[in-house]
Amino acid sequence: MRLLSVGLRQFRNQARLDFVPTPGLNVLIGPNGAGKSNLLEAIAILCSGQSHRGAEVRQMIQDGRDEMALAAEAEGEEPLSIDLRQKRGRARQMKVNNRTVGRLREWMGRLPVVTFSPEDLDLVKGEPGGRRRAVNGVLIQVDPDYADALARYQRLLEERNAALRQIRDGAAKPSVLEPWDLSLLKEGALLTLSRQKFMDAFGPRVQSRQHGLSGGRDRGALVYRPSFHVPAEDPQAVAETNRRRLAELREGEIALGSTLIGPHRDDVEFRLDDEIAKARASQGQARTLALAWKWEERLYIKERLGREPLCLLDDVFSELDPDRRGQLTDLLTGGAQCFVTVTDLSAWGAADTTSAAVFEIHPAGENAIRR
Structure with missing residues (x-):
């Protein structure tokens, strides 16, 4: 185009x-x-x-x-x-x-579209939210089902957090959370498994590109760190496992007025020579990893969409x-x-x-x- x-x-x-x-x-x-x-x-x-x-x-x-x-x-x-x-x-x-x-x-x-801004240069050492946006930025363009699930999840998350605050303030009972829990777990499981599949394919590409851009001096890797536990590649299994976790965390969630697990708390861990790059990488190494991500993002989108x-x-x-x-x-x-x-x-x-x-x-x- x-x-x-x-x-x-x-x-x-x-x-x-x-x-x-x-x-x-x-x-x-x-x-x-x-x-x-x-x-x-x-x-x-x-x-x-x-x-x-x-x-x-x-x-x-x-x-x-x-x-x-x-x-x-x-x-x-x-x-x-x-x-x-x-x-x-x-x-x-x-x-x-x-x-x-x-x-x-x-x-x-x-x-x-692929965007590259100063914020992306902090992809490796910055906050998890930037890395989640990077993953979402690719997947919403190549996977319409993911785009729909993400929109539903974000809406449900806002509604559930509002309900948690109402419970904390005495304006609602904990039982009102049940429908939000079920829906949030369903959409969250779909997002988690989609991200895992994407990172399994995309991570090695970034690793190879980074190795070439560094002249073979560094060996990078990407590891997806989901907030949800993933016992199997099955949405129902993911939802059921994390339903129990939500129940265990309920008291803390009500106190904070915030949902404590789910794709909104995922992270992507960059590694460099088997160490966490956020702590180990120099500024130049971190920027090479970010450049490798963006390079492969462009190629990945082109391959998926033609x-x-x-x-x-x-x-x-x-x-x-x-x-x-x-x-x-x-x-x-x-x-x-x-x-x-x-x-x-x-x-x-x-x-x-x-x-x-x-x-x-x-x-x-x-x-x-x-x-």
């Missing part, structure tokens, strides 16, 4: 921005606060339904405004249009090819040393349509700009101006 145009209206600090990219490498330059990252975030939301920054879409309406809108046109085997509108206090509205859609699966994977994902690189070149800048440049030259943000071309280091289209983004501008 190729992105033809993007439009932003009242999105974050951007009252209006229109962008017509080229099919290959697009470099967006401008001062901090100009809206470069906002443009990439808008593309990510239109492609995957979520921000690579971890923020909620309803939080992105421009200050002083009541609604915002995003739109994109793309082409591939057939034309594709995606429109999103978000009003304050209302559910977002999505249209694909002028048809209203209500579920993630109805547009996930139509315009696949089309090249867009690549969004948000202000990462300035965070890398020359060797890793070169490796990232190699990733960009693989045929994907790519979008890179930098404050100026010097921040891109030694990367070749001869084949790139360079656009300037200005804080008060309404269009991305090509140089």
